[in-house]
Structures are given as structure tokens and as C-alpha cells.
Amino acid sequence: DTEVTQTPKHLVMGMTNKKSLKCEQHMGHRAMYWYKQKAKKPPELMFVYSYEKLSINESVPSRFSPECPNSSLLNLHLHALQPEDSALYLCASSQDRGGQGYNSPLHFGNGTRLTVT
Amino acid sequence: AQTVTQSQPEMSVQEAETVTLSCTYDTSENNYYLFWYKQPPSRQMILVIRQEAYKQQNATENRFSVNFQKAAKSFSLKISDSQLGDTAMYFCALTQGGSEKLVFGKGTKLTVNP
Numbered sequence: 001d002t003e004v005t006q007t008p009k010h011l012v013m014g015m016t017n018k019k020s021l022k023c024e025q026h027m028g029h030r031a032m033y034w035y036k037q038k039a040k041k042p043p044e045l046m047f048v049y050s051y052e053k054l055s056i057n058e059s060v061p062s063r064f065s066p067e068c069p070n071s072s073l074l075n076l077h078l079h080a081l082q083p084e085d086s087a088l089y090l091c092a093s094s095q096d097r098g099g100q101g102y103n104s105p106l107h108f109g110n111g112t113r114l115t116v117t
Numbered sequence: 118a119q120t121v122t123q124s125q126p127e128m129s130v131q132e133a134e135t136v137t138l139s140c141t142y143d144t145s146e147n148n149y150y151l152f153w154y155k156q157p158p159s160r161q162m163i164l165v166i167r168q169e170a171y172k173q174q175n176a177t178e179n180r181f182s183v184n185f186q187k188a189a190k191s192f193s194l195k196i197s198d199s200q201l202g203d204t205a206m207y208f209c210a211l212t213q214g215g216s217e218k219l220v221f222g223k224g225t226k227l228t229v230n231p
Contacts, residue, residue: 033217042221043208043221048218056218088160090162092162105152106219108162108163110161111160113160
């Protein structure tokens with residue numbers, strides 16, 4: 001069982017729809033991440049939140065909007081997506097922020113398989 | 118810039134045998150961490166093993182061990198007594214101390230045959 005829970009597992013949306021991906025962890029981790037993974041490729045970092053503040057945005061298009069309501073929750077709001085945005089979206093969390101010099105490993109969720117039609 | 122290279126796109130091994138997955142990396146930092154993650158068809162990325170660059174001793178986790186050659190910037194993963202459940206994509210990854218970015222290699226697809 002994964003300690004990072006992502007919902008929904010699958011999502012099909014049209015290019016004009018607005019939807020949200022949700023991620024939740026109760027391990028007390030203070031850093032949370034969104035990754036995008038295309039088929040047969042490694043995950044690509046999108047966003048990092050440390051202590052509920054956005055610390056990294058890897059030049060992600062504005063049609064993706066992250067939100068961290070509290071230390072346990074991470075959302076990714078989607079609007080006006082393109083078919084090429086279809087991918088597996090992975091959420092992850094880690095105990096420590098990297099800025100403390102100690103890199104605790106990432107714990108990943110099972111991902112949301114997104115299809116944009 | 119950090120890079121991670123996995124030169125074996127696919128590998129296969131017979132059940133109960135041993136297999137080694139290769140990984141080389143490049144970084145200009147002295148403080149960094151290396152990881153192997155496993156991603157089975159269930160999609161979840163699972164941490165297999167981690168190695169701190171300042172530790173000379175190779176990390177071991179049950180049937181999984183690494184051969185960390187710091188001077189050669191090599192970090193291979195050895196799986197002993199391979200099991201069918203080891204079938205997965207394996208990603209080598211690197212992060213610098215103090216950084217929140219994890220750089221992944223392209224992955225090696227491992228198939229364990231009965």
C-alpha cells in the first residue's frame with residue numbers, strides 16, 4: 001500500500017474542461033512534488049512545495065496550476081490542456097526540504113493517468 | 118549540470134539468478150545522493166536503495182546491493198536471487214545535497230523470466 005494517495009487513478013478530459021488532481025500524505029513530510037511521466041520515459045519534475053510554499057516551478061505552462069492547502073495536501077488544477085499533456089502524473093513527498101543539506105528519499109503515489117481528448 | 122546515464126534500455130534474467138544494472142552519473146558537487154527506484158506495471162515508483170556519496174561502504178538492502186565507484190562516477194545495482202516480482206523499470210537517480218531536484222536516468226526495463 002502506498003502512503004501517498006492520489007485521486008483519481010484515471011482521468012479523461014476535454015481540452016476545454018477544468019479538473020483537479022489531488023494528492024495526500026500523512027507521514028508528516030514537509031516537501032511535496034508533482035512529476036509528469038510520459039510512456040517509457042523517466043519522471044520530469046514540474047513543481048516542488050516546501051513547507052507549503054512553492055519553491056520550484058520548472059517552467060511549467062500556466063494551464064497547470066499547483067496548490068498546497070496544507071502540509072498534507074497537494075492539488076494540481078488543470079485547465080485548457082492539450083492532447084500532448086496526456087501522461088501519468090505522479091505526486092511525491094519527502095521528509096526534509098533539500099535546503100537542509102540532507103536529502104530524504106521521495107515517496108511516490110500510484111499516479112493519475114490523464115488523457116486529454 | 119547533473120546527468121544520469123543508464124546504458125541498458127532492456128535486460129532479462131532467469132528467476133533465481135543475479136543481474137547487474139549499470140548507471141553512470143556526472144556532477145560537480147561533492148555532496149550528493151544516489152538512488153535506485155523501481156517502477157512495476159502498477160506504476161508506483163518504489164525506492165529500492167540509496168547511497169550517500171560521502172559513505173565509502175556500499176549500500177545493501179536484502180537482495181539488492183550497489184557497487185558505488187565514486188572516482189569512476191558509477192553506481193550499479195545488483196539484484197541477487199531474482200524473483201518474478203522484480204520485473205519492472207529501474208531508474209537510477211541523483212540529487213545534490215541541499216537540492217530538491219532529483220535527476221533520473223532513462224531507465225532500464227528488467228524482465229525476470231520463470
